[in-house]
Amino acid sequence: MDTSKRRDLPLLGLVIALFVVIASYYVARQPPEYTCADNNMCGTAVTSMPERFTLPENVKPVHYNLNLTPDLINHVFTGFEDIDILIQESTDTISLNTKEIEVQSAYVTLADSTQVKATKIDSSLKDQITVFTFDQTLKAQDDTVSLHIEFTGTLNDKMAGFYRSKFTNSKGEEEFMAVTQFESTDARRAFPCWDEPALKATFSVTLNVPANRVALSNMDPVSDKAIEGTDMREVVFDQTPIMSTYLLAFIVGEFEYIESTTRNNKRVRVYTPVGRKEEGRFALEVACETLPFFAEYFDAAYPLPKVDMVCVNDFAAGAMENWGLITYRSVLLLFNPKTTAASYKQRIAYVVGHELAHQWFGNLVTMEWWTHLWLNEGFATWVGWLAVDHIFPDWKVWEQFLLNEQKRGLTLDALQSSHPIEVEVKYASEIDEIFDAISYAKGASVIRMLAAYIGLDDFRTGMRAYLKKFTYSNASTNDLWAALSVSSGKDVKSLMTSWTKQMGYPVLTVSAENQGETTQITVEQEQYLSTGRPDTAGEGLWQVPVNVLIDGVQAGSDQLLNGTIKGTFDSTIPSEAAWKLNAETAGFYRVKYDQALLPMLQKGISDKTFSVSDRTGIVNDMFALASAGYMSTTDALQVLSAYKDEDDTTVWAEIIENLGWLSSVWYAEDEQTLNRLRKFKQSMYGPLAAKLGWDIKEGEGHLTSLLRTSAIQAAGNAKVPEVVAEANTRFQKFVNGDSEAIHADLRGAVFSIVLGNGGDKEWEQLVQLTDKMETEEEKLPILKALGSGSSAALVVKTLDYSVSGEVRSQDVPFVIRSCGENPTGRDETWDYVKTNWAAFHDRFSAGNFLLGRIVTASAEGFASEKRADEVTSFFDANGTPAIERTIKQSIESIRARAAWLERDRDGLEKWLEANVSM
Known part of the structure; x- marks a missing residue:
């Protein structure tokens, strides 16, 4: 990446102190004090260090021979494993990780073939550890011995460990596949193991599967044969490289695939549901370009013989980088130009790149x-x-x-x-x-x-x-x-x-003073906090790369504000030049300019002297500074006026998002203020949507497609009459069978616009559409729009629908977010989640980030101290330690929004009266 083209300009007299002062070091929250579930196990089960809770170091795994038989009808599995272990310290116990699997027996085979049986097996679900106790001491030695374990488990429906995922087979019948998701600590749900990233080993996997099912693992099979007298096959996979347990994977299901070979001779396949393999072609092409690119960029060959990328219907994350067997949600792997939006095409390309990068x-x-x-x-x-x-x-x-x-x-x-x-x-x-x-x-x-x-x-x-x-x-x-x-x-x-090592980042306050031929620039840093200044401003200090961009060209090299609060330096800046700090917005910090410098900033925006990245960064900084009280919201809106001739996709996306954020905070204000704010957004978005139109033009680029989607969505949300009318017209044609009436890029926008201006009829039509859609990718835009109802009653109907069993667990947070983002149903969404918290907790606690998403989706939209107190009280009484940080973040976000509203309510009201005609 080369984010800026530079030429050297005079940059004189840079004076920055050399001391590094790093303050406000963040100390993470302390978890509840550890106690053993079985006090008899406390001395042997774990090594409880002050900083980490880990397994003992007396035994180390070297190689796993793992044999599993999943039962896809009864949703259980049986297994056994022979683990080559190195006994580093003499011991009569061996401890490893297990969770929700039952261990039947275990024994160690010594070098002389003697078997030493475990006389006691203690498993703690709370501690996720099983301890094997032997009646003789296992002596430390340089050679490995073998630990044999037999066990059973459940193919759960929690999208964690070894679990089941529902699909419709080639005959239209509902069936299940078995799939794994082990990161971060769920390999222990599939087999007893040392489930820590540093305890690497090699793996040889054998799967006993129905004869008509595809079996996949990290490596290719070395043997695939029928099991005599059964309708099963034994598939033996080649040994893996040394790796962590969380990267092991195996899948049993019904698939077809499309295949290609990279220019550096690596085989790549995309496994899809039967009948959909061509939808994997785009991801396949991206992977075949990306894999050799990384091998060259990293100067390190990809060490496995193949990469398989597999579509999984039920998947809590977006994708998982299992070595050689990468799993994906269907929407992040499959591309159909008739039904997949341009934004998802880009997302697929990125996610494929992200997961392949993990291979290194x-x-x-x-x-x-x-x-x-x-x-x-x-x-x-x-x-x-x-x-x-x-x-x-x-x-x-x-x-x-x-x-x-x-x-x-x-x-x-x-x-x-x-x-x-x-x-x-x-x-x-x-x-x-x-x-x-x-x-x-x-x-x-x-x-x-x-x-x-x-x-x-x-x-x-x-x-x-x-x-x-x-x-x-x-x-x-x-x-x-x-x-x-x-x-x-x-x-x-x-x-x-x-x-x-410290949380947060700085805001640099910038002022300038002309001194003859030079300009003296003063930069002062403090920690930026959304709760604002001055009372709650943080005390962190950073080494900050600082540069000056003059008329679009960076002047000299980056210099460091080297852990000091304040620095001054001189720069030769022509009197009419537009300049700013943080070229290409490459630095992870915000910049606040003195009031007198805002006209200069506006000049660089309006004449596009500043790049797209710089114009985008300025919008983001201005609204973030306004929201936290570092400047007024009206000043941010005034700077926004310089963007009247803006035509870039990314800049517009930033403008739309920030005005949406403003509207979301002011959602409960008086009708006159809301109408003026809506009118202001109509004046911004209406002309843009009209200019872009609804139909793709010949030769149109990818970025134009993205901009059209953003513009129509924003204009529809602002209730631009022409956009709402066209959305309704196209929607009715679409419902009546004209699949060409709404381009894939615009379906989500149209669905939310129609429901936001409709009623029960439109809600029912959308729900019926989900039944007609053949793929999850086609259903997702509808699910994300279902919370946009024009009444609280419609929002509640959507919430009921989200937990009715019609929506896959992986998609429920999307539906709840659409409800929580809708001002009309924000109160009802939070009340619904509170009332049904036990059910949500039970359904999503295996993957805590999904549970956390439900919290943020239902609570973060509020903007009052009263609501913040209410959310605090609820979770104080319904403690959920695994998402404690997420809850705190949601409450803090509510308080920050409340402070912004209280601080700038009167100023924004006056600005709207002066600048928006009704």
């Missing part, structure tokens, strides 16, 4: 512990976009990165209940909560910032050295910093520690 970052080199999760996810996110940009340069995804990633990271990290990129994880129950925008989006954003600062060539050199040194091993964040410090000659660890 995560699989080949694995984080040492979950504290370093961001090494997996932050890098895969950044490199995923790198691959998309390589294949589709006209999509300009680095401009969109600001919305897709950086904004998400900035939003979450503005909360006092956020967490550092590197957050110490002690207990398995804490892990799910850090699979969030900090690990993914902030992680990717600080990598982008670092790469821009040290240079892309030095960055790649260091990254290659890191991968080479830790191949097939585990690494920590400091290992990466060491490699990048060597390649760049800069103290990367000191710089990046301020971004990874």
Whole structure:
């Protein structure tokens, strides 16, 4: 990635202090004190270190021979395994992880073939550990011995571990497949194992499956034969490379596939439901371009002989990077140009890139512990976009990165209940909560910032050295910093520690004073918090890469505001020039300009001297600063006037999102204020929607398609009469069988516009459409629109529908979010979730991030202290430790919205009266 073309301009007298002061180090919340479920196990079951709750180190796995027989009718499985283990310390107990599986027996076979049977088997569901006790001491030795275990389990419906997923077979009958999802700690649901990322081993998997089913695992089969006297087959897979348990995978189901070979001779397949293999072609093409690109970029060959990408109907996450057997939700793998929107086409390309990046970052080199999760996810996110940009340069995804990633990271990290990129994880129950925008989006954003600062060539050199040194091993964040410090000659660890070890990020307040031929620029940093300044402003300090962009060209190299509060420097800036800090918005921070500098900023916006990334970043900064009280909302709206001739997709998406955010906070204000705000948005969106029209034009690019969708959705939400009328017309044609009436790009927008201006009839028509749609991908736009009803009663109907069994568990949070985002039904959505909390908890607690999404979907839309208190009280009485951080973040978001409304209510009302004619 090369995000800016630079030429050197005079940059004189840069004076920045050299001390690094990192304050406000964030300390993660402490979990409840650990107690053993069985006090007799406390001394042997685990090593409970002050910082981590892990298994003892006396025994280490080397190789698993795993044999499983799933029963797809009764939803159970049986299994046995022979694990080659290394006894590092003499012991009479062996402890490993199990969860919701029953162990029948275990014995150790010693080097002389003697079998030592476990005389006692203690399993603790609470601690997720089984302890085998033997009547003789197993002596430490250099050679491995074999641990044999027999066990049974359930193919659960929780989308975790070894679970079942419902599908319709080629005859139209409902059946089930068996599939795995082990990250982060659910391999223990499928077989007893040492379920920690640093305890790597090799695996040989055998699956006994129905003769008419496809069996898949990380490696190709080396044997596939009928089991005599049965309608079963025994499929034996080749041994895997050394890897962590969470990357193991196996699937049994009904599939067909499409296949190709990369230019570096790796086989790639996409497995789809029968009859849909051609819908996997786009993902196949992307993978075949991406795999050799990464091998060259990382200077490391992909070590497996194949990559299989598999469509799974029920899937809590978006995709999972199992080594050589990557699983996906159907909407993130299958593309049909007649029914798939352009936005999902782009998303498919990115997700394929993200998961293939993991084959190196995560699989080949694995984080040492979950504290370093961001090494997996932050890098895969950044490199995923790198691959998309390589294949589709006209999509300009680095401009969109600001919305897709950086904004998400900035939003979450503005909360006092956020967490550092590197957050110490002690207990398995804490892990799910850090699979969030900090690990993914902030992680990717600080990598982008670092790469821009040290240079892309030095960055790649260091990254290659890191991968080479830790191949097939585990690494920590400091290992990466060491490699990048060597390649760049800069103290990367000191710089990046301020971004990874403490939560939050700075806002730089900028002022300028002309001094003859030069301009003295003063920059002062403080921690940005969504709860605002000055009383709640944080005390963190960062090493901040600072640069000046003059008339669209960066002046000189980045300099560091080196952990100091304040810095001043001189720059030669022509008197009529438009300038700003943070070129290409590459830095993970916000910039607040002195009031006197706003006209200069507007000039660079209106004449498009500033790039798309810079114009996008300014909109985001202005509204974020206004929402937290660093500037007024009316000033932000005034800067917005400079965008009247804007024509870029990404900039418009940012404008639309921020005005939507404003409307969402002001949702309960008086009717006159809401009408004026709606009228203002109509004046912004109506002309744009009219200019773009409803139909795809010949030769139209990908970005224009994205902009049309955004414009029509925004105009319809603002109730632009012409847009609402056209949406209704096209919807009725579509309902009556004209599948061409609504382009795939516009279906979600039309469905929500129609229901937002309709009633029971339109609601019933949408529900009936879901029954007619043949694929989950066609149903999803409807599900996301169903909460848009024009009355609270319609919202409640949607909530009832979401839990009726007609909606897959993976999609329920989407439906609830659409209800919670609708001002008409916001109160009812929260009341519904409260009333049915026990049922939601039972259904989604196996994958805690889905449960967390239901909390944010139902509660975060409020904007009053009263509601914040109510949400707090409810969860105080209905404690859910696994999503404690998510709950705190939702409550803090409500309070931040309430403070914004209270602070700027009168000012916005007056501004609307003065600037919007009714």
